[in-house]
Amino acid sequence: xxxxxxxxxxxxxxxxxxxxxxxxxxxxxxxxxxxxxxxxxxxxxxxxxxxxxxxxxxxxxxxxxxxxxxxxxxxxxxxxxxxxxxxxxxxxxxxxxxxxxxxxxxxxxxxxxxxxxxxxxxxxxxxxxxxxxxxxxxxxxxxxxxxxxxxxxxxxxxxxxxxxxxxxxxxxxxxxxxxxxxxxxxxxxxxxxxxxxxxxxxxxxxxxxxxxxxxxxxxxxxxxxxxxxxxxxxxxxxxxxxxxxxxxxxxxxxxxxxxxxxxxxxxxxxxxxxxxxxxxxxx
Amino acid sequence: xxxxxxxxxxxxxxxxxxxxxxxxxxxxxxxxxxxxxxxxxxxxxxxxxxxxxxxxxxxxxxxxxxxxxxxxxxxxxxxxxxxxxxxxxxxxxxxxxxxxxxxxxxxxxxxxxxxxxxxxxxxxxxxxxxxxxxxxxxxxxxxxxxxxxxxxxxxxxxxxxxxxxxxxxxxxxxxxxxxxxxxxxxxxxxxxxxxxxxxxxxxxxxxxxxxxxxxxxxxxxxxxxxxxxxxxxxxxxxxxxxxxxxxxxxxxxxxxxxxxxxxxxxxxxxxxxxxxxxxxxxxxxxxxxxxxxxxxxxxxxxxxxxxxxxxxxxxxxxxxxxxxxxxxxxxxxxxxxxxxxxxx
Numbered sequence: 028x029x030x031x032x033x034x035x036x037x038x039x040x041x042x043x044x045x046x047x048x049x050x051x052x053x054x055x056x057x058x059x060x061x062x063x064x065x066x067x068x069x070x071x072x073x074x075x076x077x078x079x080x081x082x083x084x085x086x087x088x089x090x091x092x093x094x095x096x097x098x099x100x101x102x103x104x105x106x107x108x109x110x111x112x113x114x115x116x117x118x119x120x121x122x123x124x125x126x127x128x129x130x131x132x133x134x135x136x137x138x139x140x141x142x143x144x145x146x147x148x149x150x151x152x153x154x155x156x157x158x159x160x161x162x163x164x165x166x167x168x169x170x171x172x173x174x175x176x177x178x179x180x181x182x183x184x185x186x187x188x189x190x191x192x193x194x195x196x197x198x199x200x201x202x203x204x205x206x207x208x209x210x211x212x213x214x215x216x217x218x219x220x221x222x223x224x225x226x227x228x229x230x231x232x233x234x235x236x237x238x239x240x241x242x243x244x245x246x247x248x249x250x251x252x253x254x255x256x257x258x259x260x261x262x263x264x265x266x267x268x269x270x271x272x273x274x275x276x277x278x279x280x281x282x283x284x285x286x287x288x289x290x291x292x293x294x295x296x297x298x299x300x301x302x303x304x305x306x307x308x309x310x
Numbered sequence: 311x312x313x314x315x316x317x318x319x320x321x322x323x324x325x326x327x328x329x330x331x332x333x334x335x336x337x338x339x340x341x342x343x344x345x346x347x348x349x350x351x352x353x354x355x356x357x358x359x360x361x362x363x364x365x366x367x368x369x370x371x372x373x374x375x376x377x378x379x380x381x382x383x384x385x386x387x388x389x390x391x392x393x394x395x396x397x398x399x400x401x402x403x404x405x406x407x408x409x410x411x412x413x414x415x416x417x418x419x420x421x422x423x424x425x426x427x428x429x430x431x432x433x434x435x436x437x438x439x440x441x442x443x444x445x446x447x448x449x450x451x452x453x454x455x456x457x458x459x460x461x462x463x464x465x466x467x468x469x470x471x472x473x474x475x476x477x478x479x480x481x482x483x484x485x486x487x488x489x490x491x492x493x494x495x496x497x498x499x500x501x502x503x504x505x506x507x508x509x510x511x512x513x514x515x516x517x518x519x520x521x522x523x524x525x526x527x528x529x530x531x532x533x534x535x536x537x538x539x540x541x542x543x544x545x546x547x548x549x550x551x552x553x554x555x556x557x558x559x560x561x562x563x564x565x566x567x568x569x570x571x572x573x574x575x576x577x578x579x580x581x582x583x584x585x586x587x588x589x590x591x592x593x594x595x596x597x598x599x600x601x602x603x604x605x606x607x608x609x610x611x612x613x614x615x616x617x618x619x620x621x622x623x624x625x626x627x628x629x630x631x632x633x634x635x636x637x638x639x640x641x642x643x644x645x646x647x648x649x650x651x652x653x654x
Binding site: 154 | 648
């Protein structure tokens with residue numbers, strides 16, 4: 028028994044220490060910094076102020092937040108529209124094909140998403156793969172300007188984040204009891220009705236989980252907007268990076284970062300609440 | 311983007327390299343600013359290993375050195391206005407010219423400038439300019455002779471700007487007839503208003519490697535550094551470098567030793583090596599920026615020395631202006647820069 032508790036103490040203790048040093052302390056430092064003043068000489072002066080948070084309400088920065096949120100929402104919606112039918116078909120396939128397709132969904136993770144974004148860049152470029160093929164097929168006369176547009180940014184985000192939508196959806200759809208769908212049609216529901224009133228509510232936890240897994244990273248993925256959008260849009264991620272590296276306004280950057288963390292915490296809290304309600308209502 | 315990658319590389323590479331051989335020098339330089347061969351030759355001759363890392367903006371380099379309190383690196387290459395700033399803040403190590411046998415090769419015209427009188431803390435490395443690139447296969451070169459021509463509505467979605475707040479505002483300020491290093495908030499505001507009207511023409515901001523969008527056919531005109539233009543022209547002769555009428559933006563990057571550098575002697579050896587006539591010549595010919603080293607310039611290949619993209623004539627430099635430190639006004643620039651990018 029003693030050995031076991033020692034083991035428990037060591038593993039939990041190590042983990043706690045790790046998280047404490049590399050997560051808790053840095054985050055606390057950021058929270059503290061966000062209430063201090065910028066200093067040209069020492070980065071930060073130890074003087075209390077809430078000015079950094081007040082500045083965030085400037086319409087310019089508010090616009091940055093709104094734009095990032097909108098972009099993330101569009102990416103999430105597209106991922107859902109593409110990912111849901113895919114996950115649905117995948118879960119209904121024979122056991123022979125399912126593992127193959129699942130591996131294909133996961134394989135892109137073996138390559139860093141930054142490198143994959145560069146790959147998209149070479150495909151969408153004016154003299155890139157897509158334009159060359161379309162020109163050769165005679166479908167277009169002049170190359171399309173695809174790179175450095177907002178559609179390129181959306182394509183990049185959807186591509187990089189799609190697996191995060193498919194996997195949780197697949198997990199719930201696979202467990203879906205087909206007898207319930209049959210019961211619905213026995214009771215006179217059309218296929219559409221059965222889908223809306225039975226399948227969607229039953230897969231809702233997967234939809235919510237997938238949407239969160241796409242939406243939250245999408246908020247911070249500034250490099251896709253930089254590489255595929257031509258660095259023309261200021262997103263929350265770039266904004267925070269600029270404050271730290273270029274403007275050297277650490278307190279302001281910290282305030283933006285803390286605000287974003289809080290917003291994410293609120294979303295996650297809402298998620299846990301809704302899941303609890305779903306579970307208790309389902310039984 | 312490179313900046314992020316570089317941070318990652320640094321975090322991973324520093325502890326590893328610290329364990330390696332004893333004779334090392336940590337060199338922190340701009341990306342695409344030194345042929346690898348030069349470092350190889352240096353290591354071969356002296357046995358000093360060069361740990362080479364790169365950055366793509368003065369700001370990133372400064373933030374890093376400031377944070378490490380002038381330690382961590384033995385050699386860096388800030389532009390004039392950052393030499394000034396770092397010197398004033400006591401971030402730099404004094405450089406003893408008597409230990410640099412090749413120091414006398416340097417062009418006196420580029421020495422003892424206001425940003426570092428007596429060059430007590432900096433040794434010029436390369437100098438160059440930010441001007442305009444035109445793809446003459448797509449655009450009549452007579453249509454682009456001034457910064458103001460970038461506003462031509464014909465160039466909708468075809469213009470590149472560097473992703474550098476100082477350069478972009480310098481350009482806009484010059485088109486309004488103001489000094490490129492303005493610190494007056496009203497002049498900066500007007501430059502911002504002017505830039506807002508340029509945005510429909512702007513296709514991309516790029517400071518990683520501005521030549522690539524020109525070569526890829528994504529943009530046909532816009533800002534570029536002369537060295538990048540030189541490289542682009544070798545690959546596609548239709549791409550030409552233009553010295554805008556309002557005046558080109560000039561910069562000079564100098565070698566400095568941070569205050570708490572651990573391998574000062576090795577850094578000095580590397581500086582002296584870089585000042586050798588044949589090394590300066592090789593760098594200038596490979597990278598396409600002008601050497602401040604007169605002995606190197608003499609040895610240059612005719613084609614490079616007479617290339618106006620690399621070595622501008624006096625006529626090209628009419629109205630040209632060096633970038634200088636603007637102090638706290640940078641926060642005003644940053645505010646409008648963010649507004650410009652968030653305003654779409």
